[in-house]
Amino acid sequence: MSESAFAVETKDLTQRFGRFTAVDRVTMTVAKGEIYGFLGANGAGKTTTIRILCGLLRPTSGSAFVNGHDVIRYPERVKAGIGYMSQKFSLYEDLRVRDNLVFFGGIYGLGRERIEQRIAEITSATGLTELLTRKVRGLPTGWKQRLALACAVLHDPGIIFLDEPTGGVDPVSRRTFWDFIYSLADAGKTIFVTTHYMDEAEYCHRIAIMYQGRILMCDSPSAIRESTGDALLEDAFIRLITRESDTETGGD
Amino acid sequence: MQRLRAIMKKELLHIIRDVRSLTIIFLLPLIMLVLYGYAIRLDLKNIPLAVWDADNSQESRELIRAFTHSGYFTLTLHAITPVDPLEVFQERRAKSVLAIPVDYGARLHDGRAIPVQFLSDASESNTATIAGQYAEQIILSRLMSRFGTDAPLPDVRALVLFNPELESKVFVVPGLVAILFMMICALMTSITIAREKETGTLEQILVSPVRTAEIIIGKLFPYMFLASLIGVVVILIAIFWFGAPFVGSPLLLAVFSIVYLLCSLAIGILISTRVRTVQVAMMAALVITMLPSIMLSGFVFPIASMPLPIRILTHIVPARYFLVIIRGIMLKDASLYLLRFQILPLCILTFILLVVSIRRFRTTLE
Ligand SMILES: Nc1ncnc2c1ncn2[C@@H]1O[C@H](COP(=O)(O)OP(=O)(O)O)[C@@H](O)[C@H]1O
Ligand SMILES: [Mg+2]
Numbered sequence: 001m002s003e004s005a006f007a008v009e010t011k012d013l014t015q016r017f018g019r020f021t022a023v024d025r026v027t028m029t030v031a032k033g034e035i036y037g038f039l040g041a042n043g044a045g046k047t048t049t050i051r052i053l054c055g056l057l058r059p060t061s062g063s064a065f066v067n068g069h070d071v072i073r074y075p076e077r078v079k080a081g082i083g084y085m086s087q088k089f090s091l092y093e094d095l096r097v098r099d100n101l102v103f104f105g106g107i108y109g110l111g112r113e114r115i116e117q118r119i120a121e122i123t124s125a126t127g128l129t130e131l132l133t134r135k136v137r138g139l140p141t142g143w144k145q146r147l148a149l150a151c152a153v154l155h156d157p158g159i160i161f162l163d164e165p166t167g168g169v170d171p172v173s174r175r176t177f178w179d180f181i182y183s184l185a186d187a188g189k190t191i192f193v194t195t196h197y198m199d200e201a202e203y204c205h206r207i208a209i210m211y212q213g214r215i216l217m218c219d220s221p222s223a224i225r226e227s228t229g230d231a232l233l234e235d236a237f238i239r240l241i242t243r244e245s246d247t248e249t250g251g252d
Numbered sequence: 253m254q255r256l257r258a259i260m261k262k263e264l265l266h267i268i269r270d271v272r273s274l275t276i277i278f279l280l281p282l283i284m285l286v287l288y289g290y291a292i293r294l295d296l297k298n299i300p301l302a303v304w305d306a307d308n309s310q311e312s313r314e315l316i317r318a319f320t321h322s323g324y325f326t327l328t329l330h331a332i333t334p335v336d337p338l339e340v341f342q343e344r345r346a347k348s349v350l351a352i353p354v355d356y357g358a359r360l361h362d363g364r365a366i367p368v369q370f371l372s373d374a375s376e377s378n379t380a381t382i383a384g385q386y387a388e389q390i391i392l393s394r395l396m397s398r399f400g401t402d403a404p405l406p407d408v409r410a411l412v413l414f415n416p417e418l419e420s421k422v423f424v425v426p427g428l429v430a431i432l433f434m435m436i437c438a439l440m441t442s443i444t445i446a447r448e449k450e451t452g453t454l455e456q457i458l459v460s461p462v463r464t465a466e467i468i469i470g471k472l473f474p475y476m477f478l479a480s481l482i483g484v485v486v487i488l489i490a491i492f493w494f495g496a497p498f499v500g501s502p503l504l505l506a507v508f509s510i511v512y513l514l515c516s517l518a519i520g521i522l523i524s525t526r527v528r529t530v531q532v533a534m535m536a537a538l539v540i541t542m543l544p545s546i547m548l549s550g551f552v553f554p555i556a557s558m559p560l561p562i563r564i565l566t567h568i569v570p571a572r573y574f575l576v577i578i579r580g581i582m583l584k585d586a587s588l589y590l591l592r593f594q595i596l597p598l599c600i601l602t603f604i605l606l607v608v609s610i611r612r613f614r615t616t617l618e
Contacts, residue, residue: 102261
C-alpha cells in the first residue's frame with residue numbers, strides 16, 4: 001500500500017461541524033512530485049481539508065490516503081513523512097531563528113548532526129544563514145514566512161502542505177518563496193498548496209477550484225482557462241463560481 | 253528521547269529568554285519573605301501601650317518608665333482607673349495593655365509574688381508574640397536590677413485572645429513554598445500551553461510524530477525543576493536568614509513536594525485544555541489555584557474557624573494538605589504515620605487529577 005502511485009488520494013471526504021458542511025465529498029488525487037493548488041475564497045474549506053490530510057482532524061466520512069497510508073486510521077504513520085506550514089506561520093517569536101529550526105528538527109526525531117547538516121542546507125537555499133542568531137520577533141514577515149517553510153521541511157518530508165503560505169507577504173518575497181518551492185518540486189517533493197492569489201495559482205501544475213466545501217473543477221491552469229474561454233484565470237474562477245451559485249439558487 | 257529532549261530544551265529556552273518573568277518568579281518569593289521579616293522588625297519599635305496603674309506608686313512608675321525607655325513601647329494611655337483591654341484594642345488606642353496591681357510596691361518590698369498582667373492584641377499575631385517577649389525581658393531585667401543574679405524568674409502565662417493559632421514567621425515560609433509551587437506549576441504550565449494554542453505552534457507540534465506523553469513531560473519537567481529550585485532557595489533563606497528550623501527529613505519533604513508539584517501541574521494541564529488564550533488561562537489559574545491556595549489552605553485563615561461549607565470545600569484544595577505536611581516536616585519532624593491524613597488525600601487527589609488531565613489533554617488535541 002505504501003507504494004501507491006499517488007501522494008494524496010481522497011474519496012468522498014466530508015467534514016461537518018454541527019449542521020454545517022465545511023468539506024463536501026471531496027475526491028481527488030495528487031501525483032508524486034506534483035505542485036497541486038487549492039484555489040478558493042475564504043471559508044471554502046481549504047484549511048479544513050489540509051488539516052484532515054495532516055492528521056489533525058478526523059473527518060466525518062470518506063477516506064484519505066497520504067503517502068499510501070490511511071491518515072484517518074493511522075495518522076502517526078503519515079506524520080513523519082509530511083511537512084506542514086499552517087496558515088499563520090507559527091514560530092516561537094521569543095526564540096532565535098536557529099532555536100526554531102533545531103526544535104522542529106528535534107521533534108521529528110532528527111539527530112544533532114543531521115539537524116546541523118539540514119540547517120546548513122536549508123538556510124543557504126532560503127538565504128536565512130545571516131539571520132540564524134536573530135530573534136524571530138522583529139523579522140520582516142517575508143523572512144518569517146521563509147523560516148516557517150524551512151522549519152516545515154527540515155526533516156526532508158516527501159509531501160509538503162502549505163496553507164496560504166504567502167498571505168500578507170510582498171511580491172518580491174513571494175517570488176523568492178516560489179523559487180524555493182520549485183526547487184523542492186524539482187527534488188521530487190510533492191507540494192500541496194492553498195491560495196487565493198491567482199498569480200500563485202498559475203505556478204501550480206494543477207489546481208482544484210473549491211467553493212463551499214466542494215471541488216468544482218480540477219485541471220491545469222491553462223486547461224481551466226480554455227474550458228471557460230477566459231484569458232485570465234481570475235475570470236475563469238469567477239465564471240465557475242457564479243455559474244455554481246446560479247444553479248444553486250435556480251434549483252431552489 | 254530525541255523528541256522529548258527537543259521539547260524540554262525549547263521550554264527551557266522560553267524560560268531563560270523571558271528574563272522579566274523569570275525575575276518576577278525568583279524575586280517575588282524573596283520579596284515576600286524579606287518584607288515579612290522586616291515588617292516585623294519595623295513594627296516592633298514603639299508598640300502603643302496602655303497602662304492601668306492601680307498602684308500609682310514610686311515602684312510602679314519605675315516599671316512603666318522601664319517599658320517606655322526600652323524604645324519598644326510608647327505610652328498612649330496612662331490610667332489609674334480600670335482600663336478595659338478589649339475596648340482599647342477595638343478602638344486601636346494600643347496594641348498592648350499593662351495592668352499593675354494595687355499592692356505592687358508593697359509586694360515588691362516584701363519579695364512576694366506580683367501578678368502583673370500584660371495583654372496583647374493577637375489579631376496581629378507576630379506583634380503580639382514579640383511584644384510579650386519584650387515585656388518579659390523588661391520585667392526580668394527590672395527584677396535583676398533589684399535582686400541581683402538570684403532574682404526570681406518571672407512566671408509568664410500566656411493567654412491568647414482573638415487568634416488562637418499564633419503564627420510566627422517560621423510558619424509563613426512553608427506556606428510560601430506551597431503557594432509558589434502552585435503558582436509556578438499550575439499557572440506557568442497552563443500559560444505555556446495556552447500560548448502555543450494561541451500562536452498556533454501547538455498545531456505545528458501536533459503534525460509531527462511527537463507523542464502526547466512527550467509533549468506533557470517535555471513541557472512540564474522544566475517547570476518542576478524551576479519550582480523545586482525556587483523552593484530550595486526559599487527554604488535556605490528561611491533557615492539561614494530568618495532562623496527558621498528544619499528538623500525533619502529533607503528526603504521526605506522532597507518526595508511529597510514532587511507529589512504536590514505533579515498535582516499542581518495536572519491542574520495546569522486541565523486548565524489549558526479548557527482555554528484558548530493566555531489571558532483566560534491566567535485568570536482561570538489565578539481563580540482556581542492561587543486564591544484557594546492562599547485563602548482556603550489554612551495559610552491566612554485557620555481552617556477550624558471557617559464556616560462549615562467552606563471547611564468542606566478546603567478538602568479539595570491540595571495546598572491544604574501540603575501545608576500541613578511541609579510544616580510538620582520542617583518544624584516538628586513529623587513522621588509518615590503522623591501525616592497520614594494529609595499524605596493519603598494528597599496522593600489520591602494527585603492521581604485523579606493526573607489521569608483526568610492527561611486524558612482530557614489527549615482528547616482535546618484530537
Ligand atoms: N472547528 C471548526 N468548527 C466549526 N466551524 C469550522 C471549524 N473550522 C472551520 N470551520 C468553518 O468551516 C468553513 C471552512 O473553513 P476553512 O477550511 O478554514 O476555509 P478556508 O481555509 O478555505 O478559508 C468556515 O466557514 C469555517 O468557519
Ligand atoms: Mg484557510
